[in-house]
Amino acid sequence: MVRRLKHPFPFTARIRAVVEGQAMTYADEHRYPPSAPTGWPESYGHDAPRYDSYGRQAPWNAPWDAPYAHETHRDDADLAALRSAYRLLRRISTLTALGSFVVYVVLSCYAPGLMGSRVTGELSLGMALGILQLVVTFAAVFWYGRSAQRSVDPLARAVRERTVPAGRNAGMAR
Amino acid sequence: MNDFSSGTQALVLVLFTTLVTVTLLMCVMAGPDRDDLANFYTGYLSLTPLKNGLAIAGDYISAATVLSTTGIIALSGYDGYVLAVSTALSLVLLMFLLAEPLRNAGRFTMGDVLARNMSGRAVRIAACVVTLSATLPFLVVQLSGAGSLLTFILDIPYAAGARTACIVIVGTLMIIYAAIGGMRGTALIQMIKIVLLLGTSIVVAALVLNRFDWSPGDILRAAQHGSGAGPAYLQQGLQLGTSTGGRLDFVSLQITVILGVACLPHITMRLYSAQDVPAVRRSMSWAVGTVTAFCLLVIIMGTGAAALVGSQYITAADPHGRTSVLMLSQMLGGPPGSAGATTLYSAVAGMVFITLLSSVAGMTLAAASSLAHDLFAHAVRRGQAEPRTEMTVAAWTSVAVGIVAIGLATMVQNWDVGVLTTAAICIGASAVAPALTYSLFWRGFTRTGLLATLYGGAACALLLMVFSKAVSGTPSAVFPHADFDLFPMQSTGLVSIPFGYLSGWLGSLLDHRRRAADSREQRRLYEESEARLLAAAQ
Numbered sequence: 191m192v193r194r195l196k197h198p199f200p201f202t203a204r205i206r207a208v209v210e211g212q213a214m215t216y217a218d219e220h221r222y223p224p225s226a227p228t229g230w231p232e233s234y235g236h237d238a239p240r241y242d243s244y245g246r247q248a249p250w251n252a253p254w255d256a257p258y259a260h261e262t263h264r265d266d267a268d269l270a271a272l273r274s275a276y277r278l279l280r281r282i283s284t285l286t287a288l289g290s291f292v293v294y295v296v297l298s299c300y301a302p303g304l305m306g307s308r309v310t311g312e313l314s315l316g317m318a319l320g321i322l323q324l325v326v327t328f329a330a331v332f333w334y335g336r337s338a339q340r341s342v343d344p345l346a347r348a349v350r351e352r353t354v355p356a357g358r359n360a361g362m363a364r
Numbered sequence: 365m366n367d368f369s370s371g372t373q374a375l376v377l378v379l380f381t382t383l384v385t386v387t388l389l390m391c392v393m394a395g396p397d398r399d400d401l402a403n404f405y406t407g408y409l410s411l412t413p414l415k416n417g418l419a420i421a422g423d424y425i426s427a428a429t430v431l432s433t434t435g436i437i438a439l440s441g442y443d444g445y446v447l448a449v450s451t452a453l454s455l456v457l458l459m460f461l462l463a464e465p466l467r468n469a470g471r472f473t474m475g476d477v478l479a480r481n482m483s484g485r486a487v488r489i490a491a492c493v494v495t496l497s498a499t500l501p502f503l504v505v506q507l508s509g510a511g512s513l514l515t516f517i518l519d520i521p522y523a524a525g526a527r528t529a530c531i532v533i534v535g536t537l538m539i540i541y542a543a544i545g546g547m548r549g550t551a552l553i554q555m556i557k558i559v560l561l562l563g564t565s566i567v568v569a570a571l572v573l574n575r576f577d578w579s580p581g582d583i584l585r586a587a588q589h590g591s592g593a594g595p596a597y598l599q600q601g602l603q604l605g606t607s608t609g610g611r612l613d614f615v616s617l618q619i620t621v622i623l624g625v626a627c628l629p630h631i632t633m634r635l636y637s638a639q640d641v642p643a644v645r646r647s648m649s650w651a652v653g654t655v656t657a658f659c660l661l662v663i664i665m666g667t668g669a670a671a672l673v674g675s676q677y678i679t680a681a682d683p684h685g686r687t688s689v690l691m692l693s694q695m696l697g698g699p700p701g702s703a704g705a706t707t708l709y710s711a712v713a714g715m716v717f718i719t720l721l722s723s724v725a726g727m728t729l730a731a732a733s734s735l736a737h738d739l740f741a742h743a744v745r746r747g748q749a750e751p752r753t754e755m756t757v758a759a760w761t762s763v764a765v766g767i768v769a770i771g772l773a774t775m776v777q778n779w780d781v782g783v784l785t786t787a788a789i790c791i792g793a794s795a796v797a798p799a800l801t802y803s804l805f806w807r808g809f810t811r812t813g814l815l816a817t818l819y820g821g822a823a824c825a826l827l828l829m830v831f832s833k834a835v836s837g838t839p840s841a842v843f844p845h846a847d848f849d850l851f852p853m854q855s856t857g858l859v860s861i862p863f864g865y866l867s868g869w870l871g872s873l874l875d876h877r878r879r880a881a882d883s884r885e886q887r888r889l890y891e892e893s894e895a896r897l898l899a900a901a902q
Contacts, residue, residue, distance in 0.1 A: 265895075269894060269895055269898070269899075272898050272899060273894070273898060276898055280460065280461055283460040283461075284457060284460045284461045287453055287456050287457055287460060288453075288457060288622070291449065291450065291453050291618075291622060292619070294446075294449070295446060295450075295614075295615055295618045295619075296615065298442070298446060298600045299600055299611040299614055299615055300611065302599050302600060302601075302606075305599070305600070306595075306598065306599050310581075311580070311581035311584075312580070312581040312584035312585055312588075312598070313580060313581070313584070314598050314599075316442060316598070316599070316600070317442070317445060317598060320445045320446060320448075320449050321445075321660070321663070323449050323453070324448075324449060324452055324656050324659055324660055325660075327452060327453070327456055327652065327656045328653060328656060330456065331456065331459065331648075331649050331652050331653065332649075334459070334460060334645075335645055335646070335649055338464075338645060339642075343641075343642065345899075346641065346898065346899035346900070347899075349895055349898070349899035349901050350899050350900065350901040352901075353895055353899075353901035
């Protein structure tokens with residue numbers, strides 16, 4: 191099995207696992223590329239993105255005469271890396287947004303005393319938190335764009351270039 | 365209803381005519397070639413991220429959002445603030461969770477996303493049915509609202525004929541936009557609308573703040589006084605009550621809104637017209653930024669309406685407060701008849717008018733696209749339809765959807781049908797959201813599971829809605845005198861969202877047991893297409 195990223199929120203990871211089918215009946219069918227038989231080190235999937243970000247001129251990264259099996263295997267490893275990068279990003283961003291809002295609504299309903307306490311003047315804690323969420327949204331969107339650019343986009347580019355070796359724009363077309 | 369000179373009415377009419385002329389002209393000029401499907405459905409992917417983002421925001425902020433949310437804030441204070449926050453966060457959730465894979469998986473409609481790994485016509489038909497059941501109620505409620513709003517704005521004396529005429533005029537315009545303009549034409553209108561909407565809202569909000577010397581404390585004090593509720597205005601509970609049931613109902617409504625609004629097909633449809641994944645991300649950043657800024661402005665405008673107009677007058681004009689923005693602009697402009705009052709009132713009226721027009725046009729286009737692409741081209745013709753034929757069918761289905769919506773809106777114009785908005789959002793949250801999340805992220809999802817989610821979630825939401833407190837049993841219900849409210853809530857999300865997810869899961873489990881070969885094949889297809897889903901690779 192290729193390594194799994196550590197979950198920042200274990201209980202939510204379980205929820206996602208159900209949604210994404212990790213806990214489903216086929217958990218052990220070729221989900222991840224089998225790494226042992228081909229003899230690649232365990233850490234390969236983890237290191238792949240770093241090599242890829244150097245581009246195709248890295249000599250060890252472009253084995254022109256590599257056997258077909260290795261190509262497929264690396265495709266799978268790339269895809270697995272991309273999959274877990276996306277999954278981590280999705281998990282953190284979605285759960286933070288949804289979680290903070292749910293906590294806010296539940297507190298508003300069931301702790302009106304706390305949310306009604308005055309912060310300054312007429313402004314209550316509940317109102318301040320509500321407006322704060324809207325303001326933080328701008329920062330969250332900016333953060334999401336930057337982290338996606340850093341963690342996901344290079345991997346996605348690598349997968350695209352592997353799958354469509356001919357023509358740079360082919361990956362863009364649909 | 366509003367004591368205004370005929371000069372104001374004339375100015376408003378001139379403004380409306382100008383808006384209609386300009387938008388129609390742009391629609392015709394931006395319209396697609398007669399036999400290019402990709403152009404009609406996605407506008408050649410030619411919009412820049414900024415433009416596409418503004419179009420998404422324009423589609424997202426419907427007339428219902430502008431008018432109802434302001435009204436709810438003006439009348440119930442805190443509950444309205446939470447609604448504004450959940451409306452903004454819903455789009456954030458769409459951006460974080462679904463936007464990128466959705467853009468890679470989709471082509472023209474929601475049916476394309478759901479049916480990408482699943483053959484057969486049943487999936488297409490189900491996608492079309494759910495798209496229609498989510499967009500048509502929204503369309504009807506806004507068209508029937510257009511009738512009463514336009515008669516209010518133009519100060520036409522109350523008569524059934526006048527309202528019907530307004531509904532028919534708005535409906536006809538919306539058909540023309542959708543049928544002629546296609547995706548590109550409506551995108552242009554949405555952009556004009558969002559710019560006008562934001563500009564006018566900024567002016568109104570600034571005037572409100574200026575009236576109170578930019579002191580939030582003074583506005584809140586005046587709003588507490590004006591709403592007649594006192595300190596309760598700044599606490600949860602004015603909208604649905606503070607009993608245990610009322611609070612649960614409130615939580616349910618907010619969860620439904622945050623999961624449902626952004627999943628509605630007319631919004632997800634805009635994502636397919638982004639060029640690539642970074643473009644869809646930038647588009648969504650613009651859209652989220654615009655919507656969030658607008659929600660902040662709505663909070664100021666709603667509070668200002670409570671402070672300056674007072675809930676007594678607002679409820680006298682409309683029990684749900686949907687005219688509060690207009691009444692606020694009458695208050696802010698200065699003495700009646702002055703140049704300032706006339707200009708501000710006309711600007712706000714124009715903003716409401718273009719918002720109404722563009723949001724109904726976007727929904728008509730979504731419904732018509734689904735009918736033409738999912739039902740006609742893929743279910744009836746099994747994917748063998750000529751592009752030219754499909755285009756013609758799409759134009760005619762726009763006309764058909766429009767006529768049906770006009771007919772329904774005319775029929776229900778004397779009822780209080782705000783509940784249809786809730787119904788549409790509930791279907792979005794209980795059928796569309798589960799289907800999309802499963803289909804994009806779960807490799808074990810099967811055909812039976814998909815059909816069970818779509819039909820089960822939608823049916824559960826609709827059925828519970830019919831027996832909810834919003835339809836009968838309360839004074840503000842559609843049938844206040846009837847009494848069949850077996851489901852003691854205003855919105856159905858608390859039950860129907862888990863039901864939608866559960867039925868998809870159980871349906872897929874059933875397939876795994878009964879048709880193991882089929883579901884393994886489905887799984888293989890998902891894995892084969894994963895590179896395309898995640899990286900847009902072919």
